[in-house]
Structure formats: structure tokens, C-alpha cells
Amino acid sequence: MSDKVQKFFASDKEIHDVLASSKRRMTHGQLLELARDRGIFISEEASREDLVDYLATLPHDFFDVEGLLEQAGPSKRAERTTFIEFSGDVTSEDIADALLEYQEDFESHEDTTIHPPRPHAVTANVKYSEFDYSRTALLQRHEKDADLEFRIEEKRVTVRMPATDKGHEIVAAIIERIERKKKTVFQREEISVADLSVENRTIFFMNLMRGIANHRVEMVVNIKVSAGGAAQDLDEGDEEGEEAREELLGVVRSVALSGENLLASPHYQQLRDGGFFVTSMTWRAIQEAVPNDKISFEVAFDNQEEGTGFKYLVRYAQQKSDGDYSVNYKAVPPARRKELCGLIENAARKALEDIRATH
Numbered sequence: 001m002s003d004k005v006q007k008f009f010a011s012d013k014e015i016h017d018v019l020a021s022s023k024r025r026m027t028h029g030q031l032l033e034l035a036r037d038r039g040i041f042i043s044e045e046a047s048r049e050d051l052v053d054y055l056a057t058l059p060h061d062f063f064d065v066e067g068l069l070e071q072a073g074p075s076k077r078a079e080r081t082t083f084i085e086f087s088g089d090v091t092s093e094d095i096a097d098a099l100l101e102y103q104e105d106f107e108s109h110e111d112t113t114i115h116p117p118r119p120h121a122v123t124a125n126v127k128y129s130e131f132d133y134s135r136t137a138l139l140q141r142h143e144k145d146a147d148l149e150f151r152i153e154e155k156r157v158t159v160r161m162p163a164t165d166k167g168h169e170i171v172a173a174i175i176e177r178i179e180r181k182k183k184t185v186f187q188r189e190e191i192s193v194a195d196l197s198v199e200n201r202t203i204f205f206m207n208l209m210r211g212i213a214n215h216r217v218e219m220v221v222n223i224k225v226s227a228g229g230a231a232q233d234l235d236e237g238d239e240e241g242e243e244a245r246e247e248l249l250g251v252v253r254s255v256a257l258s259g260e261n262l263l264a265s266p267h268y269q270q271l272r273d274g275g276f277f278v279t280s281m282t283w284r285a286i287q288e289a290v291p292n293d294k295i296s297f298e299v300a301f302d303n304q305e306e307g308t309g310f311k312y313l314v315r316y317a318q319q320k321s322d323g324d325y326s327v328n329y330k331a332v333p334p335a336r337r338k339e340l341c342g343l344i345e346n347a348a349r350k351a352l353e354d355i356r357a358t359h
Contacts, residue, residue, distance in 0.1 A: 010060060010065045012056050012057055013056075015055075015056045015060055015065070015068070016052060016053070016056035018068055018069065019031065019051075019052040019055055019056060019068070020049075020052045023048075025071060026071060028048050028051070030071070031048065031051040031052065031055060032044065032046075032051065034055055035051070035054075035055060038058065042054070079162045079163065079164060079313075080162070080163040080298075080300075080311035080312060080313045081160060081161070081162060081163055081311065081312055081313065081314075081341060082160075082161060082162075082163035082167070082190075082191075082309075082310055082311045082312070083158055083159060083160045083161070083190075083191075083341075083345055084158075084159050084161075084171065084188050084189065084190050085156060085157065085158050085159070085188070085189045085190075086156075086157055086159075086175065086186035086187060086188045086189065087155060087156050087157075087186065087187065088155060088157070088182065088184065088186050089155055089182070090152065090155070090157050090178060090182070091152070092117040092118065092119060092120065092121065092122050092150075092152060093117065094178055094181060094182070095117070095122040095150045095152075095157075095174070095178065096114060096117045096122050097177075097181065098174045098175075098177035098178045098181070099112065099114045099122065099124050099174060100114060101177050102170070102173055102174050102177060109128070109129070110126055110127065110128045111126070111127040111128075112124060112125070112126045112127075113125045113126075113127075120151060120152045120153065121149065121150065121151050121152065122149075122150045123147070123148065123149045123150070124147075124148045125145055125146065125147050125148070126145060126146045126148065126170055127143065127144070127145040128144055128145070128146070128166065129143055129144070130144055130166070144166070146161060146162045146164070146166060146167050146170055147160075147161075147162070148160070148161050148167075148170065148171065148174075149161075149338070158345070159171050159175075160341060160345075163302070163309070163310075163311035163312075175188070190308070190310060191310035191348045191349070191352065192307055192308045192310065193301070193307035193352070194306055194307040194308055195356075196307065196355060197359075198272060198275060198276075198277040199263070199272050199277070200355050200359065201277045201278065201279075201307060202248075202262070202272070202277045202278040203262065203263075203355060204351050204352065204355060205223075205278045205281045205299065206252070206255070206256070206262055207347075207350075207351035207354060207355070208299060208344075208347045208348050208351040209256065209281065209283055209297070209299075209347075210256075211346075211347035211350055211351055212285060212297065212343050212344065212347050213343055213346070213347075214287065214288045214289055214343075215285035215286065215287055215288065215295060215343070216285055216286045216288055217256050217257070217283055217284075217285050218283075218284045218285055218286050218294065219253065219257075219283065219284050220249065220252050220253045220256050220281065220282075220283045221282045221283055221284060221296070222249070222280075222281070222282045223245060223248060223249050223252060223278050223280060223281045223282070224245065224278070224279050224280035224281075224300070224304070225244055225245045225248055225276050225277065225278055225279060226276070226277060226279050226304050226305060227244070227274065227275040227276050227277075244271055244274065244276045247267065247271060248268070248271050248276060248278065250267075251265050251267050251268045251271070252278070252281075255268075256283070279300065279301060279304035280298070280299070280300035280301070280304075281298070281299055281300075282296065282297065282298040282299075283296075283297055284296050284297075285297065291318070291319060292319050293316045293317060293318050293319050293325070294316065294317040294319070294325045295314060295315070295316050295332075295340065296313075296314065296315045296316065296317070296329045297312065297313075297314055297344065298312060298313040298314075299311075299312045299344065299348075300312070310348065312341070312344050314332055314337065314340045314341065314344065315329040315330060315331060315332060316329060316330065316332050316336075317329050317330075
């Protein structure tokens with residue numbers, strides 16, 4: 001039997017905990033529907049607790065349990081993306097070999113799919129499990145996957161990956177295998193504003209937003225702010241921070257739409273002198289070429305005070321035949337996502353280069 005075949009037994013108590021722990025996803029109406037699917041009709045006056053107690057004692061086969069877990073489990077939110085770079089004489093074959101070695105080393109508990117390498121790019125997908133022991137037993141395991149893309153340009157490799165600890169862990173393991181083969185250590189580079197002043201950290205976000213090629217900024221939707229030396233994000237639960245966020249958001253919106261110099265704004269100067277700076281920004285922009293959709297960009301740093309852990313998310317609202325846009329923003333299809341991610345990465349590099357060149 002394959003090592004990947006896994007067996008488990010769901011007790012009445014575990015089924016009960018799944019049904020009881022997910023009030024938002026397993027509502028009173030959905031519990032009634034679960035009973036009706038079995039040909040059992042229960043009064044709508046029955047309490048949620050009584051429904052849970054009753055349903056938990058019924059027989060559940062594998063597919064019943066699988067359906068419950070899918071319904072009660074955590075929703076799959078879009079993961080942020082990040083990238084790192086390193087220079088060296090590396091070929092697509094070197095990367096593919098390292099991926100194959102990683103696949104063989106971790107095949108017992110991860111499923112790695114390596115796509116046929118191209119001359120200057122290699123892509124792969126790693127499926128793995130994460131565990132959240134704060135949840136009830138049957139909901140502790142989360143199935144996740146990481147899409148990886150290695151691009152080679154002029155002896156420089158750019159690696160795009162999920163902005164998660166696991167994503168960084170996988171990529172580090174693959175790079176280490178390439179280093180062993182090449183008998184060298186690569187200098188890894190990431191987008192970081194750790195060396196920038198409070199003022200220039202905010203300017204970084206403004207330059208990045210304006211630097212997305214062929215996209216016209218429509219609105220700055222939200223920002224998060226921190227104050228120099230503060231230990232927490234002042235966007236949450238801090239009166240002074242919330243007031244500063246609202247004020248800075250108003251200034252950033254005005255400057256973004258007018259094209260004026262942020263540094264020339266007296267209001268911004270007052271906030272800057274108070275030590276406030278932007279740590280995250282979400283804005284919307286209109287594509288200036290077909291298909292002319294509206295794109296939502298979100299850019300942030302995991303470690304706000306240090307200015308490290310660069311990550312981003314891109315979603316889109318499709319333009320309809322009447323020229324209006326769909327109400328909901330959704331995940332970008334893979335082919336377009338590569339292009340938009342590339343635009344963010346290029347704009348981030350240039351924003352940093354321009355700031356460092358003038359200071």
C-alpha cells in the first residue's frame with residue numbers, strides 16, 4: 001500500500017465537534033438540510049444544540065465526513081505572493097534537477113508536481129498539509145498548495161512564491177540544493193525598506209502605485225499606518241493611530257489623483273513629523289489596454305516595523321459590455337496573474353532604486 005494512503009476514524013464526538021464549532025458555516029438551516037438529505041424531517045423549532053446532538057449520532061461514511069469537513073472547514077482566502085532574487089550561472093535544468101531532488105526527499109508527505117521546464121523558466125506546484133491544533137480534531141488539518149515559478153534573465157533568477165513561511169521554506173530548500181550542485185552560496189535579495197527613513201517608506205508605496213505600467217490609479221481604498229518605534233500596527237484599536245490613518249489616507253488619495261508631490265503637502269509633513277508612515281496600501285486602477293478591467297492591488301510588509309516580508313495580492317473586476325464593472329473582485333486567471341505580478345515586482349524594484357539613488 002502506498003505511503004500516501006491515509007486512514008482515519010471519525011467518532012461521534014468528533015462529528016459532534018465539527019457540527020458544533022462552525023456556527024457561521026454550519027447554520028441552523030444547513031443542519032436541517034443535512035437531515036432532510038437523509039430523508040429525515042425535523043421541526044424548524046428544534047434548537048441548534050439538539051440538531052447537532054442528533055446528527056452526530058447518525059452513521060457517516062467517508063464521503064459524508066468529507067462533505068462535512070469541506071462545508072465546516074476554513075474558507076480558502078487568496079494567499080499573498082512574494083518573490084526573491086539571486087544571481088548566478090544557473091540553468092533551467094539546474095532548477096528542475098533541484099526540484100526533482102526535493103520531490104524525492106519529501107514524497108512521503110508532500111506531493112510535488114514539476115511542469116516541463118522552458119529555456120528560461122521552471123514552474124512547480126507543491127501540495128502539503130498544515131495543522132491548526134486550536135481547532136477540533138477533524139478540522140485541524142488543512143490541505144494547501146504552493147505555486148512556484150523560477151525565471152532566468154541574464155544570469156539572474158527571480159523566484160515567485162506564496163508569501164507564507166512554508167513558501168519560503170520550500171524555496172530555501174530548493175535553492176540550497178542548487179547551491180550544493182554549483183558548490184557556491186547565492187546572495188538572496190528581497191524587497192525591503194528596512195534601510196529607508198519614515199518619509200521614504202511612505203514614498204516607496206506612492207512610487208510603486210504610480211509605477212504600475214499601463215494602469216491609471218482610480219482610488220486608494222485603504223492604507224495601514226504605524227509610528228516610528230511603535231510596537232504595534234496603529235490601524236487597529238488605537239485612537240491616535242486611527243485618526244492618523246484617516247488623515248494620511250485623505251492626503252494619499254488626494255495626491256494620487258492629482259499627481260502632486262506628497263512631500264509638498266503641509267498636512268503630510270505634519271503627520272510625517274509625528275513619525276507616521278504607511279505600512280500597507282490597497283488601491284484600484286483601470287487597465288489602459290484591452291480588456292480594460294479594474295484591478296485591485298494590495299501591497300504590504302509582513303514585518304511592518306522592520307519593513308521586511310514584502311507581499312502583494314492582485315484581484316480584478318471584469319468590465320461588462322455596458323462599460324461598467326462587476327461588483328465583486330475575484331482571483332485573476334493564471335496567465336494574466338503572471339503579467340500583473342510582474343508589473344508589481346518591476347514597480348517595487350524601480351521604486352526602491354529611485355529612492356536609494358537620490359538619498
